[in-house]
Amino acid sequence: MSESKINIESRKKSLHYFFGKVVEPLGFKFTPDEEMMNFLLEQEVILEGKHGIPFCPCQPLRNDRIRDMKIVCPCIPFHRKHFDEIKRCWCGLFVHKDVLDPDKLPQLPQKEVNNE
Amino acid sequence: MSEKFSKAILANEIAPGGMKSVELDGNEIVICNNGGKYYAIQRRCGHMNAPLDMGTLDGIYLTCPMHCAQFDITNGEALSCPVPADLGPEVLPPIIGGYMQNIGMLMKHVHTESIRTYATKLEAGWVQIRL
Numbered sequence: 282m283s284e285s286k287i288n289i290e291s292r293k294k295s296l297h298y299f300f301g302k303v304v305e306p307l308g309f310k311f312t313p314d315e316e317m318m319n320f321l322l323e324q325e326v327i328l329e330g331k332h333g334i335p336f337c338p339c340q341p342l343r344n345d346r347i348r349d350m351k352i353v354c355p356c357i358p359f360h361r362k363h364f365d366e367i368k369r370c371w372c373g374l375f376v377h378k379d380v381l382d383p384d385k386l387p388q389l390p391q392k393e394v395n396n397e
Numbered sequence: 398m399s400e401k402f403s404k405a406i407l408a409n410e411i412a413p414g415g416m417k418s419v420e421l422d423g424n425e426i427v428i429c430n431n432g433g434k435y436y437a438i439q440r441r442c443g444h445m446n447a448p449l450d451m452g453t454l455d456g457i458y459l460t461c462p463m464h465c466a467q468f469d470i471t472n473g474e475a476l477s478c479p480v481p482a483d484l485g486p487e488v489l490p491p492i493i494g495g496y497m498q499n500i501g502m503l504m505k506h507v508h509t510e511s512i513r514t515y516a517t518k519l520e521a522g523w524v525q526i527r528l
Contacts, residue, residue: 295469
């Protein structure tokens with residue numbers, strides 16, 4: 282399907298449905314910042330239209346399938362240790378269930394957690 | 398479109414979350430049960446004609462078994478293009494590699510279209526469809 286044929290709003294709604302089912306048992310939820318959530322989901326729809334896969338919008342693609350598949354949203358299982366430390370995923374689409382204000386979460390470089 | 402509804406199947410033939418294909422007046426149709434609400438869609442995928450009743454239904458979203466294109470069963474809208482195949486790191490023999498390259502070139506021109514939906518109603522235990 283050409284990118285222009287995808288209705289972005291419809292696809293965002295379906296990704297929201299599917300992602301929610303994946304992240305909930307992992308202890309995460311969508312960010313309460315709705316504007317940010319909508320923006321990130323829209324970027325994923327655009328990436329999916331281009332590559333056929335909704336990659337994380339804040340990570341570069343490396344043309345290395347094994348590494349690239351680890352940034353397919355929701356990428357929580359592949360980077361769990363780091364995300365549990367910072368209580369959010371890298372782009373901030375998902376946060377720990379107990380997070381009310383994502384802006385107050387501390388930054389912590391990945392290298393300080395482990396060598397993923 | 399006809400105004401007449403036709404009996405398709407007994408409602409209790411499909412468990413919630415299930416699907417079943419029927420043929421009515423030459424139309425291949427899949428009936429989906431989403432929590433007791435019935436939807437009817439064309440059976441053939443809008444991408445490459447695969448039978449959608451062999452796919453996966455999750456809520457109102459149906460995923461094609463062949464290339465994982467997704468559709469909204471409430472309105473037939475195509476929601477995503479097929480997921481690209483992974484041929485793995487193995488280098489294919491030239492004759493197969495060339496064939497796959499040709500297929501890949503052709504596939505770029507195959508679009509995923511939205512699929513047709515049919516009005517349904519539940520009457521006397523039957524799911525009825527308007528063709």
